[in-house]
Amino acid sequence: MMTAASSCSSFLIKILLCVSLLLCLNEKACVVHGAEEITLPVSSLSPSPDCKASTTNANSTLKLVHKHGPCSPLFNGEPVNHTQLLLEDIVRAKWIRSKSSGTNTANGLKDSAVSIKAKYGPGGGSYLVTVGLGTPKKDLTLLFDTGSALTWTQCEPCVVSCYSQDEAIFDPSQSSSYANISCSSLSCSQLGSGTGQPPRCSDSTCVYKAQYGDQESFTVGFFATETLTLSPTDAISGFEFGCGQNNGGRFKGFAGLLGLARDQISILEQSATKYGRSFSYCLPPSTSSTGYLTFGKGSVVSTSVSFTPLSTVSQDAIFYGIDITGISVGGKPLSIPLTVFSNAGTIIDSGTTITQLPPTAYSALRSAFRQAMSKYKMSTPASPLDTCYDLSGSTVVTIPVITFSFRGPINVNLDPSGVLFPVNPSKVCLAFAASGDDTDLSIYGNTQQRSFEVVYDVAGGRIGFGAKGCS
Numbered sequence: 001m002m003t004a005a006s007s008c009s010s011f012l013i014k015i016l017l018c019v020s021l022l023l024c025l026n027e028k029a030c031v032v033h034g035a036e037e038i039t040l041p042v043s044s045l046s047p048s049p050d051c052k053a054s055t056t057n058a059n060s061t062l063k064l065v066h067k068h069g070p071c072s073p074l075f076n077g078e079p080v081n082h083t084q085l086l087l088e089d090i091v092r093a094k095w096i097r098s099k100s101s102g103t104n105t106a107n108g109l110k111d112s113a114v115s116i117k118a119k120y121g122p123g124g125g126s127y128l129v130t131v132g133l134g135t136p137k138k139d140l141t142l143l144f145d146t147g148s149a150l151t152w153t154q155c156e157p158c159v160v161s162c163y164s165q166d167e168a169i170f171d172p173s174q175s176s177s178y179a180n181i182s183c184s185s186l187s188c189s190q191l192g193s194g195t196g197q198p199p200r201c202s203d204s205t206c207v208y209k210a211q212y213g214d215q216e217s218f219t220v221g222f223f224a225t226e227t228l229t230l231s232p233t234d235a236i237s238g239f240e241f242g243c244g245q246n247n248g249g250r251f252k253g254f255a256g257l258l259g260l261a262r263d264q265i266s267i268l269e270q271s272a273t274k275y276g277r278s279f280s281y282c283l284p285p286s287t288s289s290t291g292y293l294t295f296g297k298g299s300v301v302s303t304s305v306s307f308t309p310l311s312t313v314s315q316d317a318i319f320y321g322i323d324i325t326g327i328s329v330g331g332k333p334l335s336i337p338l339t340v341f342s343n344a345g346t347i348i349d350s351g352t353t354i355t356q357l358p359p360t361a362y363s364a365l366r367s368a369f370r371q372a373m374s375k376y377k378m379s380t381p382a383s384p385l386d387t388c389y390d391l392s393g394s395t396v397v398t399i400p401v402i403t404f405s406f407r408g409p410i411n412v413n414l415d416p417s418g419v420l421f422p423v424n425p426s427k428v429c430l431a432f433a434a435s436g437d438d439t440d441l442s443i444y445g446n447t448q449q450r451s452f453e454v455v456y457d458v459a460g461g462r463i464g465f466g467a468k469g470c471s
Helices: 004-024 082-100 191-195 338-342 359-372
Strands: 037-041 114-116 118-120 127-133 138-145 152-154 200-202 205-211 218-231 234-248 256-259 278-282 292-295 306-309 320-322 324-329 346-348 355-357 388-390 396-400 402-406 410-413 420-424 427-430 432-434 442-444 453-457 462-466
Touching: 082 420, 152 218, 191 205, 306 410, 324 338, 324 359, 338 359, 355 359, 359 396, 359 427, 359 432
Parallel strands: 138 256, 152 234, 346 442, 355 432
Antiparallel strands: 037 396, 114 292, 118 127, 127 138, 127 218, 152 256, 200 205, 205 218, 218 234, 278 292, 278 453, 306 462, 320 346, 324 402, 355 442, 388 427, 402 410, 420 427, 453 462
Protein backbone atom coordinates (compact mmCIF):
# COMPACT_ATOMS: atom_id res chain seq x y z
CA MET A 1 0.00 0.00 0.00
CA MET A 2 1.32 3.45 -0.93
CA THR A 3 2.22 5.59 2.11
CA ALA A 4 1.19 9.24 2.47
CA ALA A 5 4.82 10.29 2.01
CA SER A 6 5.31 8.31 -1.21
CA SER A 7 1.95 9.51 -2.53
CA CYS A 8 2.95 13.11 -1.88
CA SER A 9 6.35 12.54 -3.51
CA SER A 10 4.69 11.06 -6.61
CA PHE A 11 2.32 14.04 -6.77
CA LEU A 12 5.20 16.53 -6.55
CA ILE A 13 7.09 14.72 -9.31
CA LYS A 14 4.05 15.01 -11.58
CA ILE A 15 3.79 18.74 -10.84
CA LEU A 16 7.48 19.24 -11.66
CA LEU A 17 7.08 17.32 -14.92
CA CYS A 18 4.11 19.48 -15.89
CA VAL A 19 6.01 22.69 -15.10
CA SER A 20 9.01 21.45 -17.10
CA LEU A 21 6.78 20.65 -20.05
CA LEU A 22 5.17 24.10 -19.99
CA LEU A 23 8.61 25.69 -19.96
CA CYS A 24 9.80 23.63 -22.92
CA LEU A 25 6.82 24.01 -25.25
CA ASN A 26 8.59 26.88 -26.98
CA GLU A 27 11.72 24.80 -27.51
CA LYS A 28 12.21 22.72 -30.67
CA ALA A 29 12.98 19.40 -29.06
CA CYS A 30 12.50 19.62 -25.34
CA VAL A 31 11.75 16.19 -23.84
CA VAL A 32 10.48 15.58 -20.32
CA HIS A 33 11.46 12.21 -18.85
CA GLY A 34 9.58 10.42 -16.11
CA ALA A 35 10.41 7.01 -14.68
CA GLU A 36 7.91 5.23 -16.93
CA GLU A 37 6.98 7.68 -19.69
CA ILE A 38 8.31 10.50 -21.85
CA THR A 39 6.44 13.65 -22.88
CA LEU A 40 7.59 15.59 -25.90
CA PRO A 41 6.28 18.13 -28.42
CA VAL A 42 4.68 16.52 -31.48
CA SER A 43 6.72 18.92 -33.64
CA SER A 44 9.95 17.27 -32.39
CA LEU A 45 9.00 14.07 -34.25
CA SER A 46 9.46 15.91 -37.57
CA PRO A 47 11.98 18.61 -36.64
CA SER A 48 13.37 21.46 -38.68
CA PRO A 49 16.80 20.90 -40.27
CA ASP A 50 19.85 21.15 -38.03
CA CYS A 51 23.01 20.70 -40.09
CA LYS A 52 25.57 21.20 -37.35
CA ALA A 53 28.11 18.43 -36.78
CA SER A 54 26.85 16.01 -34.13
CA THR A 55 30.23 15.39 -32.50
CA THR A 56 33.20 17.54 -31.55
CA ASN A 57 35.59 14.68 -32.30
CA ALA A 58 38.63 16.24 -33.98
CA ASN A 59 38.61 13.55 -36.63
CA SER A 60 34.94 14.20 -37.50
CA THR A 61 35.64 16.51 -40.38
CA LEU A 62 32.80 15.51 -42.70
CA LYS A 63 29.14 16.14 -42.01
CA LEU A 64 26.56 13.30 -41.68
CA VAL A 65 23.25 14.17 -43.30
CA HIS A 66 20.01 12.63 -44.57
CA LYS A 67 20.01 11.79 -48.26
CA HIS A 68 16.75 13.69 -48.85
CA GLY A 69 17.37 16.49 -46.34
CA PRO A 70 18.41 20.06 -47.11
CA CYS A 71 21.83 19.46 -45.50
CA SER A 72 22.79 16.78 -48.04
CA PRO A 73 24.87 17.54 -51.14
CA LEU A 74 22.71 14.91 -52.89
CA PHE A 75 19.45 16.59 -51.86
CA ASN A 76 17.00 16.84 -54.76
CA GLY A 77 14.11 18.55 -53.00
CA GLU A 78 11.94 15.43 -52.80
CA PRO A 79 10.55 14.39 -49.39
CA VAL A 80 11.26 10.94 -47.96
CA ASN A 81 8.79 8.39 -49.37
CA HIS A 82 8.00 6.52 -46.15
CA THR A 83 5.68 4.05 -47.88
CA GLN A 84 8.43 2.98 -50.28
CA LEU A 85 10.94 2.87 -47.43
CA LEU A 86 8.76 0.46 -45.45
CA LEU A 87 8.15 -1.75 -48.48
CA GLU A 88 11.88 -2.00 -49.15
CA ASP A 89 12.40 -2.80 -45.47
CA ILE A 90 10.17 -5.87 -45.76
CA VAL A 91 12.22 -7.11 -48.71
CA ARG A 92 15.54 -6.56 -46.93
CA ALA A 93 14.33 -8.49 -43.88
CA LYS A 94 13.37 -11.43 -46.11
CA TRP A 95 16.79 -11.29 -47.79
CA ILE A 96 18.60 -11.36 -44.43
CA ARG A 97 16.53 -14.30 -43.24
CA SER A 98 17.18 -16.20 -46.46
CA LYS A 99 20.93 -15.76 -45.94
CA SER A 100 20.83 -16.71 -42.28
CA SER A 101 18.75 -19.83 -43.01
CA GLY A 102 21.07 -20.93 -45.81
CA THR A 103 18.38 -20.47 -48.46
CA ASN A 104 20.01 -18.13 -50.94
CA THR A 105 17.29 -16.35 -52.90
CA ALA A 106 19.69 -13.87 -54.46
CA ASN A 107 19.99 -15.82 -57.70
CA GLY A 108 18.47 -13.34 -60.12
CA LEU A 109 21.75 -11.52 -60.86
CA LYS A 110 22.02 -9.85 -64.18
CA ASP A 111 25.40 -10.57 -65.41
CA SER A 112 44.39 5.39 -34.67
CA ALA A 113 40.72 6.63 -34.72
CA VAL A 114 38.90 8.35 -37.48
CA SER A 115 35.34 9.54 -37.96
CA ILE A 116 33.32 9.91 -41.14
CA LYS A 117 29.90 11.57 -41.34
CA ALA A 118 26.90 9.41 -42.42
CA LYS A 119 23.39 9.90 -43.82
CA TYR A 120 20.24 8.02 -44.80
CA GLY A 121 20.21 6.18 -48.11
CA PRO A 122 17.87 7.08 -50.98
CA GLY A 123 14.50 5.32 -50.99
CA GLY A 124 15.37 3.24 -47.96
CA GLY A 125 16.40 3.30 -44.35
CA SER A 126 20.15 3.03 -44.87
CA TYR A 127 22.80 5.70 -44.31
CA LEU A 128 25.59 7.17 -46.39
CA VAL A 129 29.20 8.17 -45.75
CA THR A 130 31.63 10.10 -47.92
CA VAL A 131 35.15 8.70 -48.36
CA GLY A 132 38.06 9.38 -50.69
CA LEU A 133 39.30 6.83 -53.24
CA GLY A 134 42.41 6.82 -55.42
CA THR A 135 45.49 9.01 -55.90
CA PRO A 136 44.69 11.85 -56.17
CA LYS A 137 41.61 11.04 -54.11
CA LYS A 138 38.12 11.28 -55.49
CA ASP A 139 35.33 11.89 -52.95
CA LEU A 140 32.56 9.30 -53.23
CA THR A 141 29.31 8.94 -51.30
CA LEU A 142 28.75 5.31 -50.28
CA LEU A 143 25.93 3.52 -48.49
CA PHE A 144 27.35 1.91 -45.35
CA ASP A 145 26.04 -1.50 -44.39
CA THR A 146 26.81 -3.76 -41.44
CA GLY A 147 25.06 -6.59 -43.30
CA SER A 148 27.40 -6.56 -46.32
CA ALA A 149 31.12 -7.25 -46.55
CA LEU A 150 32.22 -6.00 -49.97
CA THR A 151 33.05 -2.34 -50.52
CA TRP A 152 32.47 -1.27 -54.12
CA THR A 153 31.87 1.72 -56.34
CA GLN A 154 30.89 2.26 -59.95
CA CYS A 155 33.87 2.57 -62.27
CA GLU A 156 34.58 3.94 -65.71
CA PRO A 157 34.33 2.90 -68.46
CA CYS A 158 31.14 1.12 -67.25
CA VAL A 159 31.79 -1.75 -69.66
CA VAL A 160 28.17 -2.97 -69.47
CA SER A 161 26.08 -0.45 -67.55
CA CYS A 162 26.10 2.07 -64.69
CA TYR A 163 23.11 3.59 -62.92
CA SER A 164 22.71 7.34 -62.45
CA GLN A 165 24.81 8.78 -59.61
CA ASP A 166 25.18 12.39 -58.51
CA GLU A 167 28.98 12.44 -58.36
CA ALA A 168 31.34 11.76 -61.26
CA ILE A 169 31.96 8.02 -61.64
CA PHE A 170 35.37 6.86 -60.40
CA ASP A 171 37.90 6.45 -63.21
CA PRO A 172 40.70 4.02 -62.21
CA SER A 173 42.82 5.12 -65.18
CA GLN A 174 43.22 8.50 -63.50
CA SER A 175 44.59 7.03 -60.25
CA SER A 176 48.26 6.13 -59.76
CA SER A 177 47.46 3.72 -56.90
CA TYR A 178 44.90 1.47 -58.64
CA ALA A 179 45.72 -2.18 -59.40
CA ASN A 180 43.63 -5.21 -60.37
CA ILE A 181 43.75 -8.38 -58.25
CA SER A 182 44.69 -11.62 -60.02
CA CYS A 183 42.47 -14.71 -60.12
CA SER A 184 45.17 -16.79 -58.45
CA SER A 185 45.43 -14.57 -55.35
CA LEU A 186 44.22 -15.53 -51.89
CA SER A 187 42.09 -12.38 -51.82
CA CYS A 188 40.16 -13.52 -54.88
CA SER A 189 39.49 -16.93 -53.33
CA GLN A 190 38.01 -15.25 -50.25
CA LEU A 191 35.39 -13.30 -52.20
CA GLY A 192 32.74 -16.01 -51.99
CA SER A 193 32.28 -15.80 -48.23
CA GLY A 194 31.70 -12.08 -48.39
CA THR A 195 29.51 -11.82 -51.47
CA GLY A 196 27.69 -15.15 -51.47
CA GLN A 197 28.82 -15.62 -55.07
CA PRO A 198 31.95 -17.46 -56.34
CA PRO A 199 34.55 -15.25 -58.04
CA ARG A 200 35.17 -15.41 -61.78
CA CYS A 201 38.09 -14.60 -64.05
CA SER A 202 38.56 -12.25 -66.98
CA ASP A 203 42.02 -12.32 -68.58
CA SER A 204 43.50 -13.46 -65.25
CA THR A 205 41.78 -10.58 -63.39
CA CYS A 206 39.50 -11.44 -60.48
CA VAL A 207 35.83 -10.63 -61.14
CA TYR A 208 33.28 -10.24 -58.32
CA LYS A 209 29.49 -10.20 -58.34
CA ALA A 210 26.99 -9.38 -55.62
CA GLN A 211 23.23 -9.04 -55.40
CA TYR A 212 21.20 -7.30 -52.73
CA GLY A 213 17.96 -7.70 -50.82
CA ASP A 214 15.44 -6.33 -53.31
CA GLN A 215 16.41 -9.06 -55.81
CA GLU A 216 16.96 -6.33 -58.42
CA SER A 217 20.02 -4.41 -57.26
CA PHE A 218 23.38 -5.86 -58.26
CA THR A 219 26.99 -5.08 -59.07
CA VAL A 220 29.58 -6.94 -61.16
CA GLY A 221 33.13 -5.80 -61.82
CA PHE A 222 36.85 -6.12 -61.20
CA PHE A 223 38.21 -6.88 -57.73
CA ALA A 224 41.06 -4.40 -57.22
CA THR A 225 43.21 -2.50 -54.72
CA GLU A 226 43.26 1.24 -54.14
CA THR A 227 44.03 3.87 -51.51
CA LEU A 228 40.97 4.56 -49.34
CA THR A 229 41.01 7.91 -47.52
CA LEU A 230 38.80 8.29 -44.44
CA SER A 231 40.00 11.69 -43.25
CA PRO A 232 42.79 14.16 -44.07
CA THR A 233 45.07 12.18 -41.75
CA ASP A 234 43.85 8.60 -42.21
CA ALA A 235 44.21 6.45 -45.30
CA ILE A 236 44.35 2.72 -46.01
CA SER A 237 46.77 1.69 -48.77
CA GLY A 238 46.10 -1.43 -50.83
CA PHE A 239 42.43 -1.49 -49.85
CA GLU A 240 40.54 -4.26 -51.67
CA PHE A 241 37.28 -3.18 -53.28
CA GLY A 242 34.95 -3.84 -56.18
CA CYS A 243 35.32 -1.65 -59.26
CA GLY A 244 31.83 -2.03 -60.72
CA GLN A 245 31.42 -2.32 -64.50
CA ASN A 246 27.82 -3.58 -64.52
CA ASN A 247 25.59 -2.07 -61.85
CA GLY A 248 21.85 -1.60 -61.65
CA GLY A 249 18.53 -2.11 -59.92
CA ARG A 250 17.23 0.32 -57.31
CA PHE A 251 20.58 2.00 -56.70
CA LYS A 252 20.42 5.71 -57.47
CA GLY A 253 22.37 8.78 -56.52
CA PHE A 254 25.10 7.32 -54.32
CA ALA A 255 28.31 5.84 -55.75
CA GLY A 256 28.41 2.40 -54.12
CA LEU A 257 28.63 0.64 -50.78
CA LEU A 258 30.96 0.47 -47.75
CA GLY A 259 30.88 -3.06 -46.30
CA LEU A 260 31.20 -3.38 -42.51
CA ALA A 261 30.13 -7.00 -41.96
CA ARG A 262 32.22 -9.71 -40.27
CA ASP A 263 34.29 -11.09 -43.14
CA GLN A 264 37.86 -11.04 -44.45
CA ILE A 265 37.03 -8.67 -47.33
CA SER A 266 35.21 -6.07 -45.21
CA ILE A 267 36.79 -2.80 -44.14
CA LEU A 268 36.61 -4.10 -40.56
CA GLU A 269 39.18 -6.83 -41.27
CA GLN A 270 41.21 -4.94 -43.87
CA SER A 271 41.84 -2.15 -41.35
CA ALA A 272 42.33 -4.47 -38.35
CA THR A 273 45.96 -3.52 -37.81
CA LYS A 274 45.18 0.17 -37.91
CA TYR A 275 41.88 0.30 -36.01
CA GLY A 276 41.87 -2.89 -33.93
CA ARG A 277 38.66 -4.35 -35.44
CA SER A 278 36.57 -1.65 -33.80
CA PHE A 279 34.15 0.97 -35.07
CA SER A 280 31.15 2.90 -33.80
CA TYR A 281 28.39 5.00 -35.24
CA CYS A 282 25.54 7.21 -34.15
CA LEU A 283 22.45 7.31 -36.36
CA PRO A 284 20.76 10.71 -36.01
CA PRO A 285 17.38 10.95 -34.26
CA SER A 286 15.72 12.38 -37.37
CA THR A 287 16.23 12.58 -41.11
CA SER A 288 17.03 16.28 -40.68
CA SER A 289 20.06 15.96 -38.41
CA THR A 290 23.54 14.47 -38.52
CA GLY A 291 25.39 11.45 -37.16
CA TYR A 292 28.84 9.89 -37.50
CA LEU A 293 30.79 6.73 -38.24
CA THR A 294 34.06 6.24 -36.36
CA PHE A 295 36.85 3.67 -36.80
CA GLY A 296 39.09 2.75 -33.86
CA LYS A 297 38.58 2.56 -30.10
CA GLY A 298 39.98 5.98 -29.26
CA SER A 299 37.05 8.13 -30.35
CA VAL A 300 34.06 6.84 -28.40
CA VAL A 301 31.91 9.91 -27.77
CA SER A 302 29.41 8.67 -25.17
CA THR A 303 30.40 9.04 -21.53
CA SER A 304 28.78 5.74 -20.56
CA VAL A 305 28.55 2.68 -22.80
CA SER A 306 26.93 -0.61 -21.73
CA PHE A 307 28.12 -3.76 -23.53
CA THR A 308 26.46 -7.02 -24.51
CA PRO A 309 28.37 -10.03 -25.90
CA LEU A 310 28.43 -10.60 -29.65
CA SER A 311 26.85 -13.83 -30.83
CA THR A 312 26.99 -15.68 -34.16
CA VAL A 313 23.91 -16.33 -36.26
CA SER A 314 23.69 -19.85 -37.67
CA GLN A 315 24.46 -20.33 -41.37
CA ASP A 316 25.86 -16.84 -41.99
CA ALA A 317 28.59 -15.50 -39.73
CA ILE A 318 28.86 -12.10 -41.47
CA PHE A 319 25.97 -10.71 -39.40
CA TYR A 320 26.40 -9.22 -35.93
CA GLY A 321 24.36 -11.27 -33.49
CA ILE A 322 23.04 -10.00 -30.14
CA ASP A 323 20.86 -11.73 -27.55
CA ILE A 324 17.61 -10.07 -26.45
CA THR A 325 16.49 -11.31 -23.03
CA GLY A 326 13.40 -9.19 -22.47
CA ILE A 327 11.34 -6.08 -23.24
CA SER A 328 9.68 -3.65 -20.81
CA VAL A 329 6.98 -1.05 -21.51
CA GLY A 330 6.49 1.76 -19.01
CA GLY A 331 8.84 0.04 -16.57
CA LYS A 332 6.86 -3.20 -16.59
CA PRO A 333 8.54 -6.35 -18.03
CA LEU A 334 6.46 -8.10 -20.67
CA SER A 335 5.57 -11.75 -20.20
CA ILE A 336 7.59 -13.24 -23.06
CA PRO A 337 9.22 -16.70 -22.80
CA LEU A 338 13.00 -16.42 -23.26
CA THR A 339 12.84 -19.21 -25.86
CA VAL A 340 10.94 -16.84 -28.15
CA PHE A 341 14.14 -14.79 -28.58
CA SER A 342 16.57 -17.73 -28.53
CA ASN A 343 14.80 -19.81 -31.20
CA ALA A 344 16.58 -18.22 -34.16
CA GLY A 345 18.48 -15.42 -32.46
CA THR A 346 18.75 -11.71 -33.29
CA ILE A 347 21.05 -9.58 -35.43
CA ILE A 348 21.66 -5.85 -35.27
CA ASP A 349 21.54 -4.24 -38.72
CA SER A 350 22.27 -0.74 -40.01
CA GLY A 351 20.22 -1.23 -43.19
CA THR A 352 16.90 -2.49 -41.78
CA THR A 353 14.66 0.38 -40.70
CA ILE A 354 12.09 -1.28 -38.42
CA THR A 355 12.91 -3.83 -35.71
CA GLN A 356 11.36 -7.20 -36.61
CA LEU A 357 10.27 -9.25 -33.59
CA PRO A 358 8.83 -12.77 -33.19
CA PRO A 359 4.99 -12.57 -33.31
CA THR A 360 4.66 -13.59 -29.66
CA ALA A 361 7.02 -10.80 -28.54
CA TYR A 362 5.51 -8.22 -30.85
CA SER A 363 1.96 -9.03 -29.75
CA ALA A 364 2.89 -8.45 -26.10
CA LEU A 365 4.69 -5.19 -26.96
CA ARG A 366 1.80 -3.92 -29.10
CA SER A 367 -0.80 -4.72 -26.46
CA ALA A 368 1.09 -2.92 -23.69
CA PHE A 369 1.86 0.07 -25.93
CA ARG A 370 -1.76 0.43 -27.07
CA GLN A 371 -2.92 0.34 -23.49
CA ALA A 372 -0.49 3.10 -22.54
CA MET A 373 -1.56 5.17 -25.57
CA SER A 374 -5.32 4.63 -25.14
CA LYS A 375 -6.08 8.36 -24.87
CA TYR A 376 -4.82 9.02 -28.41
CA LYS A 377 -6.89 8.50 -31.56
CA MET A 378 -5.71 5.54 -33.64
CA SER A 379 -5.13 5.94 -37.38
CA THR A 380 -5.00 3.57 -40.34
CA PRO A 381 -2.04 1.14 -40.51
CA ALA A 382 1.03 1.85 -42.65
CA SER A 383 2.12 -1.66 -43.58
CA PRO A 384 3.93 -3.36 -41.93
CA LEU A 385 3.20 -0.95 -39.06
CA ASP A 386 -0.21 -1.72 -37.55
CA THR A 387 -0.32 0.56 -34.50
CA CYS A 388 -0.63 4.14 -35.71
CA TYR A 389 -1.97 7.36 -34.20
CA ASP A 390 -3.44 10.63 -35.45
CA LEU A 391 -1.73 13.43 -33.53
CA SER A 392 -3.14 16.29 -35.63
CA GLY A 393 -5.00 17.70 -32.62
CA SER A 394 -2.11 17.38 -30.16
CA THR A 395 0.78 19.70 -29.36
CA VAL A 396 2.48 17.22 -27.06
CA VAL A 397 2.47 13.44 -26.82
CA THR A 398 3.29 11.19 -23.86
CA ILE A 399 4.67 7.77 -24.69
CA PRO A 400 5.74 4.88 -22.44
CA VAL A 401 9.44 4.19 -22.03
CA ILE A 402 10.37 1.05 -23.99
CA THR A 403 13.37 -0.85 -22.63
CA PHE A 404 15.25 -3.66 -24.35
CA SER A 405 17.23 -6.03 -22.15
CA PHE A 406 20.25 -7.81 -23.62
CA ARG A 407 22.59 -10.50 -22.36
CA GLY A 408 25.12 -8.98 -20.00
CA PRO A 409 22.77 -8.06 -18.50
CA ILE A 410 22.20 -4.53 -19.83
CA ASN A 411 19.05 -2.44 -20.25
CA VAL A 412 18.65 0.05 -23.10
CA ASN A 413 15.91 2.69 -22.83
CA LEU A 414 15.00 3.66 -26.38
CA ASP A 415 15.04 7.28 -27.48
CA PRO A 416 11.57 8.60 -28.45
CA SER A 417 12.77 8.61 -32.06
CA GLY A 418 13.25 4.85 -31.70
CA VAL A 419 9.67 4.28 -30.53
CA LEU A 420 7.53 6.32 -32.95
CA PHE A 421 7.96 6.27 -36.73
CA PRO A 422 6.62 9.50 -38.33
CA VAL A 423 4.70 8.63 -41.50
CA ASN A 424 3.80 12.31 -41.91
CA PRO A 425 3.82 15.35 -39.55
CA SER A 426 0.56 14.31 -37.86
CA LYS A 427 0.63 10.51 -38.17
CA VAL A 428 3.02 8.30 -36.21
CA CYS A 429 3.26 4.54 -35.77
CA LEU A 430 4.82 2.17 -33.27
CA ALA A 431 8.18 1.49 -34.93
CA PHE A 432 8.13 -2.30 -34.66
CA ALA A 433 6.77 -5.15 -36.78
CA ALA A 434 6.17 -8.86 -36.39
CA SER A 435 8.09 -11.45 -38.37
CA GLY A 436 6.21 -14.33 -39.97
CA ASP A 437 6.89 -16.90 -37.25
CA ASP A 438 8.44 -17.24 -33.79
CA THR A 439 11.21 -19.33 -35.36
CA ASP A 440 12.26 -16.49 -37.70
CA LEU A 441 15.44 -14.51 -37.10
CA SER A 442 14.79 -11.23 -35.25
CA ILE A 443 16.34 -8.02 -36.57
CA TYR A 444 17.19 -5.03 -34.36
CA GLY A 445 16.74 -2.21 -36.87
CA ASN A 446 18.25 1.23 -37.26
CA THR A 447 15.22 3.18 -36.00
CA GLN A 448 15.73 1.69 -32.52
CA GLN A 449 19.42 2.57 -32.71
CA ARG A 450 18.78 6.27 -33.33
CA SER A 451 20.66 8.74 -31.10
CA PHE A 452 22.76 5.95 -29.52
CA GLU A 453 26.46 5.57 -30.08
CA VAL A 454 26.61 1.91 -31.09
CA VAL A 455 30.12 0.57 -30.43
CA TYR A 456 31.29 -2.54 -32.31
CA ASP A 457 34.24 -3.89 -30.33
CA VAL A 458 34.62 -6.95 -32.53
CA ALA A 459 38.07 -7.80 -31.19
CA GLY A 460 36.57 -7.84 -27.69
CA GLY A 461 33.52 -9.83 -28.83
CA ARG A 462 30.98 -7.24 -27.72
CA ILE A 463 28.62 -4.45 -28.85
CA GLY A 464 27.90 -1.40 -26.72
CA PHE A 465 25.15 1.20 -26.51
CA GLY A 466 25.82 4.73 -25.30
CA ALA A 467 22.83 7.07 -24.86
CA LYS A 468 22.85 10.58 -26.34
CA GLY A 469 25.63 9.75 -28.78
CA CYS A 470 24.28 12.37 -31.18
CA SER A 471 21.39 14.81 -30.98
